[in-house]
Amino acid sequence: MNNIFRYLFAFTCWLLFIPLGQAQTTSDLATKYANAKQLITAKKFSLAMAELQPVIAANQATYSPGAMYLYAVAATQNQKYAEANQKLTLLKNAYPDWANKADALFLEATVAFEQKDYDRALTLTESIESKDLADEVTAMKYHYLSQLTEKATWQNLVSRHENDKMLGQWYADKLVGGWYTAADKGTLEALIKKFKLDKNKYLPENQENLKKTSFNVAVLFPFPQNEAEIKARKNQFVTDLYGGMLLAQDSLAKQQIQLNLFTYDAPADTNKVKATLQLPEMHNMDLIVGPVYKSASKIISRFAQQNSINSINPLSDDLYLVKNNLHLYLFESSITTRAKQSAAYAIQNFPLKTALIIAENKEEDTTFANAYKREFERLGGKITQYKKFNPKTTSGATLLANVDLKALGHILLLSNTPSVAVFTLSNLAQTEATTPLITYPSWLNVNQISLSQFNNREIYFIYPKFIDNTQPGPQQFRRKYATRFNVPPTVYAYSGFEMLYYFGQVLQKYGSRFNGGLQNEGPVSGVLFQGIGYAGAQDNQYVPLIKMQDLQLTVVNPIFR
Structure with a gap:
């Protein structure tokens, strides 16, 4: 949860309206309360909970x-x-008119x-009347419901919460994304009627149009715009990325999967991107890259x-970019996913379940370290030092x-600084430690x-782009790429190929509304990279x-399919 500071801020604002005289007569409680917030x-x-106990018992x-x-x-x-x-129930019963009861309901829903x-x-979310929390309620529902993959559970929730438009439309998306059977006809028609959904996209008789062998793919990249920019190799990564996509297009065509690529300039200027998305043909796209x-x-x-x-998004590893929108995906694994998968491997494969975390104070490194710590501890491990x-x-x-290396389960060392690598290997060699x-x-x-x-x-390397x-x-790809473009492929070219090749097959299997089907797609071996799979997430989970x-x-954790 990331709502701690909002919780604290909400209640601090409420305290501003406490009469001064009353606060002075309860100074001990005020001190304990302030300590608990800190x-x-x-x-x-745990210390905060202990500090708050006497304040609760005072019934003041x-x-x-x-x-x-x-x-x-x-x-x-x-x-x-x-x-x-227990405390939230006590709060509702003892102080039913508490000024911040909407926040309490939000927290109670989070716990549920x-x-x-x-x-x-x-x-509980249906009983939250505060408009100030509307966006946060929506975000919470997206976060938790996106983890729910059982159709029967979805059916039950939709029937019990029939007025929840977000839930109903989401279930309709899942039906047309791969869950639909003849038995769902009545349910889908009722959802379309109740929430005024587009019949052309949701009615079963129109679903064959979504599962086809020819798909339109819009490519929104900052392409070079003139000969001078091409010669200057401006945004060369884009040229390489798109080159890989063109080879994937050829490979898919040999499998009778036709992808029609439509390119649009999408620079950092958001006005140009907005203008592109307003073009009429964009509404006919099956996929946007x-x-x-x-x-x-x-x-x-x-x-x-x-x-x-x-x-x-073909390049980003920032999970925030796809937050709260199930139509957005990262081709890359996010930093958080890399940390969680690495921690899971350590728990499963290293005998001692203890770890030392050392990380540079850069945002990327600390984000990784924090996510690793949370997951390792959740799985039962212990971080001896961070x-x-x-x-x-x-x-x-x-x-x-x-550091007693021989008594330590393993080390997570997050640094790209060469001298750190040199000194660390030297230290391990001198102590003859075999610590992972x-x-x-x-x-x-x-x-x-x-x-x-x-x-x-x-020594284990977290290597998402390992080839x-x-x-x-990879050997065949290198030959074909060099033959077509007269240069060897870069990692961007590999990424462009693997991304389009994977999602081209997903389009053929599930149609343009592949969200529901992708939830059940575990990791599979890539043509170039070691694997890709989403399994209900919005970034690559392998x-x-x-x-x-x-x-x-x-590769110590290979995929065998």
Whole structure:
């Protein structure tokens, strides 16, 4: 949950209206309450709960209801959902007219979702009357319901919450995306009528138009606009990306899957992107690839949502870009997914369930580290220490000082700084420690380190773009790309091919409304990359981990289909 500070802010604003004299007569309670808020901000949730107990027990109208609420916030963060529910129920019964009861209902719904009590959670969201929370309620429903993949559960929820338009349209999308059977005809027609959905897109007799062998794909990239820009190799990554897509188009055509690619210039200027999306032909697209710049994320999100057209971001690893919109996907795995999958591998494969986390203080590294810590602890592991450092002021030689490596389960070291890699490998060699180390693949390119220093050691690289050049797929692609474009392929060319080839097959299998079908698609081996699969998520859920064995980079968590 990311609502702690909103919870604290909401109640702090309410406290501003407490009469001064009343606050002075309850100074002890006020002190404990203030301490608890600071503890929650510092994520010391158990201590905050203990601090709030006497404030709740005082049954004092000024502070007790807020204390009950904040206790529930802390308990929820500690995954003590029964305690959170108990305090929220007490709050409702003891102070039914509390000024912030909408926030309490929101929190109670969050707890219900966390407990997978979807029916109760939706009932609670329906009782939240505050318009200020409308966007947050919608975001919460998207977050939790997107994890729900059982058709029977969806059927039950739709029947019990028949006036929930978001739920009804979402289920209709799932039906036409792959769940539809003849038995669903009455349900789908009722949803179309009740929520005024587009009959041309949702009626069963029109679904054959969505499952076809020829699809229109809009490509919104910042293409070079003149000969001078081409010669200057401006945005060369776009040229490479699109080159890979063209080869995928050829390969799919040999499988009787016809993709018609329509290119549009989509620079960082959002006005131009907006103008492109307003073109009449955009409404006839089966898929949109791009835009690639973050500045256009809100524009494409709105268009995809309003027109029920899926869009793929081919390059970003920022999960925020697809938040709250099931028509948006990342081709890449997100930073959060990479962290979670790496933590799951460590739990499953390393004997000792303890870890030391060392991360540079860059946003990408700390985001990864925080997600790793949460997942590793959720799975039962223990983080013995979490260090953040600035490589400009902290020497890599000191990072493992005073660390008993032989007693440690493994190390997660998140740094692309070459000197950090050099000092870390030197330290491991000097201590003769066999402690597993998980890190970035950039270490493989550090000139001061020979590949033999990685060989047959417990060093694992988080390597989403790993390509095994000994395999026939990459070898054939390189030959075809070089023949057609007279240059060797870059990683962008590989990405362009793999992305379009995968989603071209998805389009053939499920049609343009492939959202429901994609939920059940587990990871499969790629033609070039090691794998891709979504399994109900909106970013690639497969993250290859690599280690050096007999001087060959080897995938330790391969896909066998």
